[in-house]
Amino acid sequence: MSLIEVINVSKHFGGLAAIRDVSFEIKTGEILGLIGPNGAGKTTLFNVVNGFYSPTKGEVSFKGKRISNLQPHEICKLGIARTFQVVKPLQRMSVLDNVVASAFLRAKNKSDAVQIASETLNFTGLYDDKNVISKGLPLGKRKKLEIARALATKPEVLLLDESFAGLNHSELNDSIEIIKKIKERGITIMIIEHHMKVIMAISDRIVVINYGEKIAEGTSQEIRNNPLVIEAYLGETKSA
Amino acid sequence: MKKYLPLIILAILSVLPLIGLSSYMMHILILVIMWSAIGMAWNLLGGYCGQVSFGHAAYFGVGAYTSGILYYKLGISPWWGMPLSVVVVTLFSLLLGYIVLRLRGPFFALATLAMGEVMRVTFENVGGLTGGTLGILIQKRTWVSKFGYYYIILFVAAGTFFLIKKLIESKLGYYFVAIREDQDAAESLGINTTLYKTIALCLSGALTGIAGAFYTNYMGYIDPHVVFALHDISIVTIMIVMVGGVATYWGPLVGAIIMVFLAELIRSIPGLGAAHQTLFGILLIVIIIFLPNGIVGDFNKIKRVFKRETPRNELN
Amino acid sequence: MISLEGFLQTLIAGLLLGGLYALIGIGMTLIMGVMKIINLAHGELMMVAMYIAFWMFELFKIDPYISVFIAVPVMFFLGIALQKFLINPVLKVDSILPENQVILTVGIGMVLANLATIFFKSDYRSTPVNYATSAWYLSDYWKSTPLDLSLSVPWTVSFLFAVFITVSLWFFLSKTDMGKSIRATAQDLDAALIMGVNVKLMRIVTFGIGAGLVGAAGCLFIPIYYLYPSLGGQFTLIAFVITILGGLGSTVGAIIGGLILGVFESMTATYIGMGWAPVGRFVIFVAALIFLPGGVASLLRKQRFGK
Numbered sequence: 020m021s022l023i024e025v026i027n028v029s030k031h032f033g034g035l036a037a038i039r040d041v042s043f044e045i046k047t048g049e050i051l052g053l054i055g056p057n058g059a060g061k062t063t064l065f066n067v068v069n070g071f072y073s074p075t076k077g078e079v080s081f082k083g084k085r086i087s088n089l090q091p092h093e094i095c096k097l098g099i100a101r102t103f104q105v106v107k108p109l110q111r112m113s114v115l116d117n118v119v120a121s122a123f124l125r126a127k128n129k130s131d132a133v134q135i136a137s138e139t140l141n142f143t144g145l146y147d148d149k150n151v152i153s154k155g156l157p158l159g160k161r162k163k164l165e166i167a168r169a170l171a172t173k174p175e176v177l178l179l180d181e182s183f184a185g186l187n188h189s190e191l192n193d194s195i196e197i198i199k200k201i202k203e204r205g206i207t208i209m210i211i212e213h214h215m216k217v218i219m220a221i222s223d224r225i226v227v228i229n230y231g232e233k234i235a236e237g238t239s240q241e242i243r244n245n246p247l248v249i250e251a252y253l254g255e256t257k258s259a
Numbered sequence: 260m261k262k263y264l265p266l267i268i269l270a271i272l273s274v275l276p277l278i279g280l281s282s283y284m285m286h287i288l289i290l291v292i293m294w295s296a297i298g299m300a301w302n303l304l305g306g307y308c309g310q311v312s313f314g315h316a317a318y319f320g321v322g323a324y325t326s327g328i329l330y331y332k333l334g335i336s337p338w339w340g341m342p343l344s345v346v347v348v349t350l351f352s353l354l355l356g357y358i359v360l361r362l363r364g365p366f367f368a369l370a371t372l373a374m375g376e377v378m379r380v381t382f383e384n385v386g387g388l389t390g391g392t393l394g395i396l397i398q399k400r401t402w403v404s405k406f407g408y409y410y411i412i413l414f415v416a417a418g419t420f421f422l423i424k425k426l427i428e429s430k431l432g433y434y435f436v437a438i439r440e441d442q443d444a445a446e447s448l449g450i451n452t453t454l455y456k457t458i459a460l461c462l463s464g465a466l467t468g469i470a471g472a473f474y475t476n477y478m479g480y481i482d483p484h485v486v487f488a489l490h491d492i493s494i495v496t497i498m499i500v501m502v503g504g505v506a507t508y509w510g511p512l513v514g515a516i517i518m519v520f521l522a523e524l525i526r527s528i529p530g531l532g533a534a535h536q537t538l539f540g541i542l543l544i545v546i547i548i549f550l551p552n553g554i555v556g557d558f559n560k561i562k563r564v565f566k567r568e569t570p571r572n573e574l575n
Numbered sequence: 576m577i578s579l580e581g582f583l584q585t586l587i588a589g590l591l592l593g594g595l596y597a598l599i600g601i602g603m604t605l606i607m608g609v610m611k612i613i614n615l616a617h618g619e620l621m622m623v624a625m626y627i628a629f630w631m632f633e634l635f636k637i638d639p640y641i642s643v644f645i646a647v648p649v650m651f652f653l654g655i656a657l658q659k660f661l662i663n664p665v666l667k668v669d670s671i672l673p674e675n676q677v678i679l680t681v682g683i684g685m686v687l688a689n690l691a692t693i694f695f696k697s698d699y700r701s702t703p704v705n706y707a708t709s710a711w712y713l714s715d716y717w718k719s720t721p722l723d724l725s726l727s728v729p730w731t732v733s734f735l736f737a738v739f740i741t742v743s744l745w746f747f748l749s750k751t752d753m754g755k756s757i758r759a760t761a762q763d764l765d766a767a768l769i770m771g772v773n774v775k776l777m778r779i780v781t782f783g784i785g786a787g788l789v790g791a792a793g794c795l796f797i798p799i800y801y802l803y804p805s806l807g808g809q810f811t812l813i814a815f816v817i818t819i820l821g822g823l824g825s826t827v828g829a830i831i832g833g834l835i836l837g838v839f840e841s842m843t844a845t846y847i848g849m850g851w852a853p854v855g856r857f858v859i860f861v862a863a864l865i866f867l868p869g870g871v872a873s874l875l876r877k878q879r880f881g882k
Contacts, residue, residue, distance in 0.1 A: 071443070092448075107441040109445075112440065120433040129428075129430065169448075365613045365674060368674050370860075373861050377854060535689075541686060544661060544686070
């Protein structure tokens, strides 16, 4: 059952086509990986799904209804949350306050929001840092905070943009565990990632983008052996 | 103890006139309190929500003229302008916000500056309605003594303080700060940034407008050159909050005390009066470079400077 | 009744004015484009240059057009000093409000305008050169002309000077290494850094150039305008309108923006009335910010990509 459908989406900036006629679906409950060389258009695609850009052509639908003309906050209210590649903590707020701010979306009042926020921090292992001003967090925890904040909006779909970039070995394993727990909760995930090992390990299916076009789609086995994909990555290290 | 600080300060301020102050001192205090109200209003939009307005005189002036026009054209007591200005200035803010809130950062700042000046020139040229450059003079002052005025503006300022405190601690406060820290992230978290920026602007404008309406009643004379003034209202407002401390509850009061007393000090020293803009300009530059979060905001920095001057026990 | 002669004369006046305006705008668009700095003291810098030209004329009988060669270097170094000692430190400071830098320039402008008032009084000044009211008449050269058009001497000379400076600047920016480095810094700071451009130096130099340009504009203006300490504000506004209208960082845009503004003001002055100029400027400013945020430059870019 497809939860999100991306239908013939193109996005042009001036004369430049960042995304060209891309179509795929995200099935309920799956983890869909989105990979491709740098500059392929992955984050642009997220921005289209999330509502920051409206597609030049084509449309995006969520549970059968068209969402490509909605504002990002409306899309979040419908149940699609995202994290950003370059993390955007609310710098001068504490870790807890960061998540309380997003928890207000579903909370009935402030104490409810604090409750949701605390649970989410617990879930992502950040509870001990709840009073730290987020500006002072190391990168690994900031990435977790991004995820926690998105989770507090109680999404059905979570769009993760390079949540593993720059993490060390133990942080990586930590984050992978969190992703698995999120999937167990029934949340559908789409994840952009460069870490091949990670993506291959956790994704149910993978979509590959290059130069703004979809060049392959399938299981990690199928993708690994796809000549087009290998060619696209020629020159890039295969191990991560 | 800290929890009761606002009530303590309010109590002190309420009792102050009763100890017998000169009319001049009362005037100074009234100015301080009025400016702290305006500063707090600006702080809501600028300090907490991050939209730096260079044209707050627009709201002040519209509020002032609400009172003024009621008197001038309809013969109604200008005191009615104070409650009415809430409605008028809110509607005006909605219109202004619709135009300028789509702009971000420095462009928002510039657009608000432009709008403040547009209001000034417009009011200067629509003489039939506003009295034009001749302004509006209120023939009979309500009171000779300053008592009444003092308590009215104290009520307004206290109300502003407690309202803002309540707001910032609520969902609205979180949303405002989220927008300030990262508008795109806030949008993605389900925050309707346009709506909340508009709310911040209208609240900020309305609170400033009430001060403007008060000003008409207190001073008894207004003209566009004064109430829509770029340097003497809009920039002074920014200075008050920057000197005192952006995004703090007490910053505007601290800033208002310093700025009003400083202005009076400069005015009283012969020869120095002409240089008051230079001194203000230098103060602004110094604050921006060394204490960008103001006295309250950068209080730790100030403490550190003084601590370094006393010898420290290294062995502890 | 709109006569053709009147219309053409107004148009010519507008273009001459526009050329001078463009010079003011180019300085600002460079500063905003390269350093992303909003300089609300731009007009005050022009005022300073005008006072230099005034006193050179008053004390030493030096013609304002010669003063260009004096004022420009002075303003250049003043600009560099302001950038190095005041603006750069502020850019490094961490504060809640990102608009600190704008507020700083407001402070600088206040100090400059007030100091001028203290030292020079608010009296209106001018440099009554002997060619101030001379003009070249078309009828002097073409005896049977159907329309008698005239070019005011100081306006025209100032305009030609402005054109010369603008062309020189264009050469500098496109042909010299330093000019290219400046443009690189404007386009992409990080890329420029990686390519070995001394970005810090470029930014300081750019502010100096911007100040120098507006200084030249001041000297070119004083033969045709009155000088008083608080005239800075309106010229800052003019610079902004041109910058936004033309497109941030685009010198071509600033030229076109300046000409548009000049013609617009000339037309409104002739056909509507003098008092409306400031309102007109503000309205264009806000309208441009909202409807054409990329300025004329973005229209030109679209043309090039054929979209």
